[in-house]
Amino acid sequence: MWLPNVLVHSFSVVLILIASSSTALAQSSPAPHWAIAIHGGAGGDPTKWSDRQKELRRQGLERALTAGKEILAAGGTSLDAVEQTVRILEDDPTFNAGRGAVLTSDKRAELDAAIMDGSNKACGAVASVTAVANPISLARKIMTQTRHVLLVGPGADRYSAEIGMPQVDPSYFVLRPNEADQSLYRTSEGAYLGTVGCVALDAHGNLAAATSTGGLGGKMPGRVGDSPLIGAGTYAENSTCALSATGVGEEFIRNAVAFDVAAKMKYAGMSLENAVDQVIFQTLKPDTGGVISVAADGSTVLKHNTPGMSCGVADSRGRFDIMLAIENK
Numbered sequence: 001m002w003l004p005n006v007l008v009h010s011f012s013v014v015l016i017l018i019a020s021s022s023t024a025l026a027q028s029s030p031a032p033h034w035a036i037a038i039h040g041g042a043g044g045d046p047t048k049w050s051d052r053q054k055e056l057r058r059q060g061l062e063r064a065l066t067a068g069k070e071i072l073a074a075g076g077t078s079l080d081a082v083e084q085t086v087r088i089l090e091d092d093p094t095f096n097a098g099r100g101a102v103l104t105s106d107k108r109a110e111l112d113a114a115i116m117d118g119s120n121k122a123c124g125a126v127a128s129v130t131a132v133a134n135p136i137s138l139a140r141k142i143m144t145q146t147r148h149v150l151l152v153g154p155g156a157d158r159y160s161a162e163i164g165m166p167q168v169d170p171s172y173f174v175l176r177p178n179e180a181d182q183s184l185y186r187t188s189e190g191a192y193l194g195t196v197g198c199v200a201l202d203a204h205g206n207l208a209a210a211t212s213t214g215g216l217g218g219k220m221p222g223r224v225g226d227s228p229l230i231g232a233g234t235y236a237e238n239s240t241c242a243l244s245a246t247g248v249g250e251e252f253i254r255n256a257v258a259f260d261v262a263a264k265m266k267y268a269g270m271s272l273e274n275a276v277d278q279v280i281f282q283t284l285k286p287d288t289g290g291v292i293s294v295a296a297d298g299s300t301v302l303k304h305n306t307p308g309m310s311c312g313v314a315d316s317r318g319r320f321d322i323m324l325a326i327e328n329k
């Protein structure tokens with residue numbers, strides 16, 4: 001049968017359209033090709049916070065999650081997304097990291113941070129630093145510019161000056177001198193600050209994790225928590241997951257929490273969700289913290305064994321959620 005060219009052409013366009021819409025139907029829920037999760041700490045009890053405190057938390061998380069999401073949606077790397085997201089939270093005095101860091105028993109800020117690239121296990125970390133506003137960026141420099149993983153105290157501060165990172169006066173962090181003895185972990189009803197972290201999967205299939213904190217309020221000078229310790233509070237490996245923890249650092253160090261989740265996936269073939277469940281609800285003591293994590297398939301798992309965990313998730317399927325606690329944890 002003879003058909004005019006234009007008809008043949010439109011017929012094939014219709015066929016192509018039908019074919020592609022049925023493909024879309026068959027995969028109505030494709031795995032997200034990028035995903036990001038953030039946390040702003042698991043200390044305190046959100047039901048006891050004022051409306052203003054809750055609002056500041058939500059706004060800060062939303063601002064950070066939006067920035068991270070935009071980097072990933074534009075095809076940026078998970079490493080850039082986690083660093084930039086954490087920098088925004090570090091600059092926000094609402095959170096216990098960077099500017100808003102809680103203080104040691106002698107009322108100084110000593111900051112810890114770590115970043116890890118899941119594509120090659122490159123990682124960098126700082127502990128007890130006092131001179132930069134954004135310890136997460138110093139951690140990234142240590143990862144990319146030195147042969148070391150972790151620099152601490154005066155050596156790390158000196159390195160930050162040598163490479164030209166803007167230096168801040170110790171007073172930059174002293175926003176709440178009278179709250180220096182406030183423990184974030186439930187001993188105070190007014191506790192409302194929290195460590196920050198971010199994990200991401202980018203459209204290139206790479207995972208990354210970052211965590212930054214002022215540690216525990218009233219800590220002994222020189223105390224280092226889990227956040228800057230790779231495998232305790234921070235970990236990323238493309239074949240398993242990226243994870244950032246928050247909670248009583250000593251408990252997370254003892255249990256090598258971040259690596260334990262990855263190891264359960266790698267050696268026992270567990271799903272990310274089962275691995276996190278086991279660590280948070282069986283291994284750790286109750287009321288000690290939580291984690292955010294993302295697997296290579298884009299699934300995100302956020303869990304805590306505390307009354308709350310400020311957190312958020314976004315992905316390429318259009319999800320964008322901010323929460324002060326996970327329901328049905």
Ligand code: ASP
Nearest residue numbers: 195215225246247248249
């Ligand atoms: N894990 C942090 C630390 O122990 C504190 C926190 O997550 O709030 O330093």
